[in-house]
Amino acid sequence: MSEQPVGQGPVHITLLMGPKLARPVPAEVTEALLSAQITATAGERSGFQIAFDLTKTGIINQRLLPEGFFDPKTRIIVTVSVRGTPDVLFDGLVVRQEVGASNQPGHSTLTVTGEDLTLLMDLEERTARYPNLPPSERVLAILRRYSDYGIRPDVYAEKIAQPPHQDLRVHYQTGTDLQYVTDLARANGYTFYLEPGPNPGQSSARWGPEVRLGIRQHALNVNMDANTTVDQLTFAYDGTAREEPQARWQDPGTRQSTLLPQPPISPLRPPLGRRPTPALRRRTLSGTAKQQREQAEAELLARAAVSADVVSGSGSLDVNRHGYILQPRQLVGVRGSGRAYDGDYYVKSVTHNLRPGSFQQNFTLSREGLEARSDYVRP
Amino acid sequence: MADIESYESALGAIPGSHPYPRTSRYHDAEIGIHRQEDGTEVRYTKRRLLPPLDAQETQEHVVGAGERPDLLAQRFFGDPGQWWRIADANPVLDPEELTDEAGRVVDIPSAGGMPRGDRRV
Numbered sequence: 001m002s003e004q005p006v007g008q009g010p011v012h013i014t015l016l017m018g019p020k021l022a023r024p025v026p027a028e029v030t031e032a033l034l035s036a037q038i039t040a041t042a043g044e045r046s047g048f049q050i051a052f053d054l055t056k057t058g059i060i061n062q063r064l065l066p067e068g069f070f071d072p073k074t075r076i077i078v079t080v081s082v083r084g085t086p087d088v089l090f091d092g093l094v095v096r097q098e099v100g101a102s103n104q105p106g107h108s109t110l111t112v113t114g115e116d117l118t119l120l121m122d123l124e125e126r127t128a129r130y131p132n133l134p135p136s137e138r139v140l141a142i143l144r145r146y147s148d149y150g151i152r153p154d155v156y157a158e159k160i161a162q163p164p165h166q167d168l169r170v171h172y173q174t175g176t177d178l179q180y181v182t183d184l185a186r187a188n189g190y191t192f193y194l195e196p197g198p199n200p201g202q203s204s205a206r207w208g209p210e211v212r213l214g215i216r217q218h219a220l221n222v223n224m225d226a227n228t229t230v231d232q233l234t235f236a237y238d239g240t241a242r243e244e245p246q247a248r249w250q251d252p253g254t255r256q257s258t259l260l261p262q263p264p265i266s267p268l269r270p271p272l273g274r275r276p277t278p279a280l281r282r283r284t285l286s287g288t289a290k291q292q293r294e295q296a297e298a299e300l301l302a303r304a305a306v307s308a309d310v311v312s313g314s315g316s317l318d319v320n321r322h323g324y325i326l327q328p329r330q331l332v333g334v335r336g337s338g339r340a341y342d343g344d345y346y347v348k349s350v351t352h353n354l355r356p357g358s359f360q361q362n363f364t365l366s367r368e369g370l371e372a373r374s375d376y377v378r379p
Numbered sequence: 380m381a382d383i384e385s386y387e388s389a390l391g392a393i394p395g396s397h398p399y400p401r402t403s404r405y406h407d408a409e410i411g412i413h414r415q416e417d418g419t420e421v422r423y424t425k426r427r428l429l430p431p432l433d434a435q436e437t438q439e440h441v442v443g444a445g446e447r448p449d450l451l452a453q454r455f456f457g458d459p460g461q462w463w464r465i466a467d468a469n470p471v472l473d474p475e476e477l478t479d480e481a482g483r484v485v486d487i488p489s490a491g492g493m494p495r496g497d498r499r500v
Contacts, residue, residue, distance in 0.1 A: 008458025012491030080494060084456030084464060085402045086493045198407075199493060218400075324401075 003153050010084075010320065011359050017069065020159045021151070028059040034355070037200055038078065038090045042326040043191035046116040046292070048090050050079070054108040055101060057124035070097050070112055075149075077200045082325055086233055088197035089325075089352060091150075092116035115196050116150055117203060121178040124358060128173045132166045134158065139192075139207045142177045151194065152199045156208030158188045160301060162294040169292070177186070181207065187295070188267050189243065189302030193329065211330055214348055216378040218324045219333035220317065228261040229322040232314035233334070235341045237370070241310045243281035245303035247288040249296045256291060260297055265305040272331075272344045273369030277310045313365040318358070326350055326361050333377025343372025347353055380398035399424075404463045429467055430494045437468055444481045448474045455487050464488050 015030060016022035034051040035341070054061050064070065072095065078090040094114040094205045102108045102182040108200040121142075128136045136157050143153040171182045184207075191210055196203045250257040283305060289294040313334070319325055326332065328350040335342050345365035399405040409425040440451070448462035455463070466474045468486045477485050489495070 014491045014493075079491070081491045081493075083402070083458035084452070084461035085458075085490070086488060087401070088493075 006092065007184075010082060011354075013082045013354055014079045014081075016079070019073075019207055020075060022075045022201060023227045024237045026059065027066075029064070032060055032353035036078065036352070036354040038352040038354075039349065041193075041331045042091075043185070043193060043344075044349075045118050046090065046092065046194070048092060048114055049074070049075075050078075051110045052110045052112070053106070054110045054352075055106070056108070059074065059251045065099075065110065065332055067068040069095060070110065072096065076112070076114060077196070079200055080325065080352075080359075082319060082359075083323065087325055088200055088203075090116065091194070091201070091203050093119050095119065101148055116196070117146070117151060118148065118178050120146060121181070122176045125176050126173060129170050130173065131170045132164045133171070134162055134302060135188060136163055136207070138171065138173075139181050139184060142181055143205050143207075145177070146205075150203060152180065152202065152204045154195075154204040154206040154208065156190070158190070159209070160188075160294050160298040161367055163299060165198065167291075172297070184305070186306075188298050189265075189301060189305045191329075194360070195329070210346060212270050212272065212329070216344055217332040218322070218379055219335050219377045220315070220322075220326075222315075222334070222336040224336040228336070230315050230317045231336060234315055235311060235313045235337065237311050239277065239282055239310065241302075241307060242279045242368075243279050243283050243307045245283050245285050245300055245307075246287045247296050249291070249293055250289040260288075260300055263304065265301065265308055268301065269308060269368065271313065272367040272373065274343075274371040274373050276308075277367040279307075281313065308368045309346075309366040311341070311367050312348070312368065314363065314364075316360055316362045320359060325352075326363055332365070333379075334361060335377050340370045342345035342377070343367075343374070344377065347348075393477070402458070402460060404467070422471050429470060432468070432470065435492050435494050436489040438489060439484050440487050442478050442481055442483045442485060446478045446481075451478070451485075451487065456490050464494075467494075 013033070014038070015033070018248045019023050029052065032053040034053050036048065036050045038048045040046040052060060075095045076092060076094060077088065084194045092114050094112050096113050097177065098111040098113075100111070104296045129139065133141065136155050140153055140155050143151065143155070163321055169296065170207070174198045181192050181373050190208050192205070193205045194203045194205050218229045220233070221227050222230045244262065247258050247260045248261055285299060286298060291299070317326065326347060328347050330347055331344050333344050345367050348364045351362040355360070399408070405427060406425055408427040411423050411425045412416055413421045413423060415421060445476060448465055449459040451458040451465055452462040462474060466477060468488045469477065469478055477483075
């Protein structure tokens with residue numbers, strides 16, 4: 001890249017901040033950026049930590065900080081463009097700030113920490129009743145309240161239909177919207193997370209199965225000489241992680257309790273490995289006897305699917321060398337790690353570490369068995 | 380369960396069943412389905428509309444002798460395959476038109492910017 005002028009490298013970061021409508025920050029703020037760390041995990045809240053240089057006479061110290069530019073609940077959007085391809089990495093709210101004043105010149109820092117927009121859903125507790133609504137419609141009704149932050153619902157119907165009976169039971173929400181939505185997702189084997197993008201200021205709220213289908217991202221190459229893109233990659237295979245849940249259900253009419261059959265988890269999680277791991281543990285779910293039958297079945301399926309991932313990998317890569325941003329919550333191929341561990345994986349979480357001059361990513365991968373299903377991975 | 384073909388290879392033979400990679404200009408183009416008279420479905424990429432011209436920030440560049448669109452893309456974006464962003468910003472039909480005449484001023488989109496058009500996930 002020797003012919004590139006200064007400041008025209010292949011990775012560009014853009015910060016947008018503002019109370020509800022985020023606007024590009026002044027140039028001084030971007031220049032003061034020391035580091036940014038962004039974590040995105042499937043089924044959990046994303047978070048960020050951004051450090052700025054706090055010089056004594058700089059615009060941040062003199063004007064922006066006292067005027068409330070970095071106050072809590074300020075919206076912050078981070079977009080990164082790698083080799084001309086832009087991507088929204090984060091869309092969230094500031095939760096806390098820390099100022100470290102130092103005697104050494106140039107060592108004072110302002111650190112801003114925050115969480116993604118699901119924080120909005122976690123702020124106030126609410127009691128609401130949802131008569132005659134199945135779980136996915138309840139989630140839709142909740143998400144509709146947050147559309148002014150550009151949150152678009154991406155809600156899937158549950159795998160085991162649970163037709164509501166208003167005369168038997170009315171579902172009732174206590175606690176915050178986020179807790180209720182996450183509980184509903186867990187009871188159906190789904191995940192709930194916010195995916196920022198595709199444009200700044202938009203994000204889609206996914207309440208559905210993990211994306212274990214479709215196109216794979218560019219493969220992670222390890223131990224492949226000049227083609228290596230991953231700095232290090234370690235795999236772990238935990239045989240006791242998978243368990244076979246068992247649920248009993250009691251028929252209210254006849255008082256007969258029956259053991260529910262084991263559901264196949266492949267509609268929720270299409271297999272990625274050729275040799276699935278047998279379940280060593282067996283657990284009995286409590287409280288399923290008095291639920292509706294469909295609800296008990298859904299919980300059985302959810303528990304079986306969640307514990308299915310026994311192979312996990314973790315590693316780190318340099319985006320400049322890899323050439324692409326590794327996106328969390330999607331599939332990726334791995335090659336070069338041997339016959340047992342090669343193949344497709346689900347990217348469980350990614351931590352982006354940005355500093356001037358470097359963009360590193362730490363990631364964790366998971367799947368449910370050894371050996372690749374396919375003979376090749378997407379390069 | 381072990382004999383199910385993986386999703387990737389099952390759909391690999393159907394053109395247009397995969398989305399284009401993020402670096403491609405057809406990434407946001409819509410995939411249409413044409414139904415032939417005998418009932419078979421053919422997938423095709425629908426016409427791609429250019430993002431509005433004044434929507435993104437650009438900088439001007441004076442073309443020198445011997446420059447090519449891919450060289451410009453390498454220089455400004457770090458990837459020669461992104462020349463189509465420059466062609467989009469100055470609307471030209473033939474990318475050669477951008478640089479065939481030294482001294483011409485072309486608009487180059489700023490490298491960190493998001494193109495404002497309708498982007499799909």
